[in-house]
Amino acid sequence: MAHLALNQEVIRRCRELADRISRPVEEMIGSHTTVAIERATLRLLGVNGALRQGGQLFPQVNLIVEELRKAGALERGALFWVVNGMLRKKMPLLELAEQAAGRKLDLLKLPLAPEAEIRARALELCQAARDRLVAQREARDGLRAEVKDPFDAEGRNGPLLYVIVATGNIHEDVSQARAAAQAGADAIAVIRSTAQSLLDYVPHGATTEGFGGTYATQENFRIMRAALDEESRRLGRYIRLTNYCSGLCMPEIAALGAMERLDFLLNDAMYGILFRDINMKRTLIDQHFSRRIIALSRIVIHTGEDNYLTTADAIQNGHQVLASQFINERFALNARMTENLMGLGHAQEMDPEHPDVFLLEIARAQMTRDIFPRSPIKFMPPTRFKSGDIFYSHLMDAMFNFVGVLTGQTIQLLGMATEAMHTPLLQDRWMSIKNARYIFNGARHLGDDIEFKRGGTIEKWADKVLQDTLRHLEMIEGKGLPRAIEERAFAEVSRTEGGGKGFDGVARRHPAYLNPFFDLL
Amino acid sequence: MELNLKKLKPYGDILDDGVVQVSFTLPVEPSAEAREAAIQLAQKMGFEPVKVATMEKAANGFAFFVIYGNLKASVDFTQIKVLKVESEKRGRDEIDEIIRKHIGRKLVVLGACTGYDAHTVGIDAIINMKGFAGDYGLERYQWLDARNLGAQVQNDELLKLAAAGKADVILVSKVVTQHNIHVKDLKELMAKAARLGLKEKLIFVAGGPRVTHPLALECGFDAGFGVGTKPSEVASYVVEEYLKRHLPEAYEEVTGKKASGARKAASKPAPKARSRKPTKPIRKAKPRRARARV
Structure with a gap:
């Protein structure tokens, strides 16, 4: 695999700054x-x-x-x-x-x-x-060993084909998920109903109605996992299940995901603050406990930096993504997670008409791969510049797939030609999987056979983003994370420490606070 | 052959060949019978002859088809009438100059995502300095005082701010369309504006991926803009509409059109002639996909 010559000293300093940024937050989390x-x-x-x-x-x-x-x-x-x-x-x-x-x-x-x-x-x-969680983890590992498992955190087997289902009805989702697996998908996410992240409870039971997605409930998790177990055995290939561990119920979704053998959880230390206006303290405290559960169950998380690129300019904001990835990595390490569980997120969202845009996209994808070599990198597809021109959109996805396989991304959320129109139809997903299989197969070892020109456009761009990231982290470290977020350090969004939803659900711990999970997980 | 606009048909590579492509999935295994079913469905759509370009197995029990057919139907293009925003597209400098010269003060524009809609991508693209697709946002206009109030602004609050800030124009962006919430919110805003006597004083503009001009008119707005609209298109409309209502002579000078139905003064709004009723009922839009990314 071709690599970029990145300044390792700058990378080391970025990690050191992320650690320093996390310290006061960890004190708050612990109390x-x-x-x-x-x-x-x-x-x-x-x-x-x-x-x-x-x-x-x-x-x-x-x-x-x-x-x-x-x-x-x-x-x-x-x-x-x-x-x-x-x-x-x-x-x-x-x-x-x-x-x-x-x-x-x-x-x-x-x-x-x-x-x-x-x-x-x-x-x-x-x-x-804890023993029950470990037993579930082992049962999951058992099934993975029984059938073929294509996943490799470092992306050596090529990107995992990852698609979403979102019918609102868990039983219809099952049909769509089975169809996607049969067409070649390796991982299925069940999109949640709009704004479930703002509910301060987890709905109960199997659900058949949702808005733009299906409610995340324990029973829905169980139904979908059982169907995918069956499909995995039938296809001889392990199919992963993803859900969304963000919002006001982060720790609970992590708990339910662990109990029901989920494989991937979207879980970001700051997403709720920035994009859901959930209180800063609440989110930071919650993410820690959710990740402790995730660490024990060895679920792979997906962080949400791709969102920074959809709401703010993707060419100008590369450094915010990388800075956030360093911070997410640090918080995950603090929650006892290992690097192979940290699916750091980013996306191909630059203006498709920008000159030489693929050089910049390749730089962004390759630097993410090279800076986090042991982590499974999650690569999100174009959405911002997708339009009703489904043919052009399909082409954008093809180029996205090309960049993904070239740069060794681990988890590729496949783009949909109809992205700008509706939740994917069965045929949209099939077309998208066919697109990815074609390109992942045809360019599988291209990255091994090329090298990046030293001091070329790609390397220079990566270096610029890295230098900008260092300055950004220095700024955040100087101000402290809360004030930096208030001053729009990420995604051009401002949030205050006392603002946002769910603040009344935060309580200071008594010296005799009781929760043995903090020692056991 | 000559183009006959009274019998307009799709164009493949020969005039009036009527070539159409269509794709769909049947919930049955691919088979000779499935292919025949697809052909018969295409015939019922009015295609003759029908060519099945491909039949693919999309999953167990699902056959995906791409079909080409020649459409028998045609339409009379000369009889087509569409409700659309009629203003001429102008550039930023020209718009600024028109306001400076004819109005002599900044037009006040307030924009918001109303109700519980948290998707600011549309309103941001129109108002924020940076704009959209290389077209600067309204904030950048020297002679517009444009303010983006952001997401989840309640209708009452918006109208209160509009009255207090002496707004000339209200821009409302609606992205979420589940259960037609966008229509309900838009209608409610206009009902409240009417009660407060603001409906005729201000120019109300709606926007969003599922908003059309006829839909906006039906909701009581003055204009509606869909996806891909550039800030300068909105500004062009706003300035023409303002002139038409308040400065008919300037309107005629700028546009070369008669300001028919224009009111003489803002203080005495004449009842607005609302002859612009949409010809078709609003179709129920499917909820736009909002990919929850985390």
Whole structure:
């Protein structure tokens, strides 16, 4: 594979700055919890039921945690109150959860059991939960070993063919996903219903109606994974499942994804802040716990830097993408993730009519590959300049596929000719997969057979972006991440530390906060 | 052969050959029967003869077809009437000069994504300095005071700001179209504007990938612009419409057209002649795909 001669000293300094940027944030993360973390904790223990109230299903974890939040009792951790209730009432967890959720029992009114007893029992429960996650991980690894698995984090097997389904109906999604797998797709993402990321709960059960996508629920995860298991065995090729772990329920989606054997989760340390206007503290605290779960389950995350290129100019903002990738990498390392799990995101979104645009796109893709050599790089297709001219759009996707295979990208989200028109039809996806297979096959080893001209346009552009990135990180480090975000360090969006949704779900931890998962994951 | 506009047909490589390409998927395995089914469907669409260019297996139980056919139908082009924005396209310098010379003050333009729509890509492209496709945004115009209020601006808030800021023009961008929310929000804005007496005073312009001029008119707006619209096209319309309403003589001088139906003064708005009813009901647009990227 041809590589760019990049200034390794600058790369090292960028990583050092990312580390320094993360430190004050890590202190804040370590001293706080959120409603979403507490709910995820209970979900990991198995509290995944829902209560019907007025025709709607409310997750038990929301009902329990909300009572604790209102009473200012979250600082001890939900587990503390729940385990105390189990001990005092001599009740199994699920029965207690049902009673507490249905307000037949007030967890805060029970006399307290001895602290040591509560801690010992909590640890036991969490260990059992951890064992279940490990068993699910091993079951997944078992299936991957049983059939052929095309995935290689460093992209040596060529890009993975990755497509989305988005019908709104999980059963229809299954048909579309099977069809895509049969046509050659390696990974399927079920797009979520619009604005699910702004719901402060995870909907319950199988769903058949959504807007522009299908709700992420535990049951929907299970249904789709079961179908893909079957398809993997039938095709003799492991098919991955992706969902979206962003928004107000990051830790819970991570927990459900881990329990239901998901392979990929979209998970970004800052996406919620910038693009969903979710409170900064809430997002940063939540991303950490979600990534702890992800680390144990060895799910591959996809970060969201591609979004910076869709909302701001892709030629001018390369350095913001790279700076964010360094920061995302650091936060992931801090959450005990390994590099092979960090699918760092970017996209081919430059103006297609810009002179020599492919030299710049190749520079951007190759430098991402070379700066994060052990990470699976996620490459997103053109969307911004897609139009109703589906023939031109199809051609744009072909060039995107060419850049992807040439530069050793790991996970290629295939573009759709009808991108600007509708959620993909079965035939759109088929056409797109055929396009990718043609180019990935025909240019598979091109990268091994060429080299980049030293000091040429491509290398110079990469060097410029890298230098700009260093300056950008220095600026962020100087101001601190919160102020830098307020001053539009990323995607030309400004957010404040106290603004955004979900701030009321953040609580400072008591010195005796109880959550053994922080040691076990 | 001579082009007969009364019997217009698609053009392949010979006038009036009526060549059309169409592609679709049938939820059956590719087979001789599937091919025949595709041919019969194409015949029902009015193609004769029908050529199946390809039949591909898109997945188990799905056959994908590309078909070429010759369309039998034609339309009378001379009878076609379309509602569209009629203003002449002008450049930024020319528009600035028209405002300077004839109006003598900056026109105040407020833009927003209304309701819960968080997709600012459209309004940003029109208003923000940078503009779109090499066409500078309205902020860059010397004689426009253009402000982008951003996303999720509620209708009441927008009208309040318009009244307080003495706006001349309101630009509303709608991207999300699920359950026709864009139509509801646009109509609500105009109903509220009418109650506040702002409807006739201001120029209301709607935009978005599923917004058309007839749709905008039906919602009570003065004009609508679809995807790919450049800032200068919006500015061209705005300046002509302003002149037409308030300065009919200047309008005639600039456009060479009669300002028929133009009102004499802004303070005494005459009831607007709303003869511009769309000929067709609004078709239900499919929700635009918003790829959730994270």
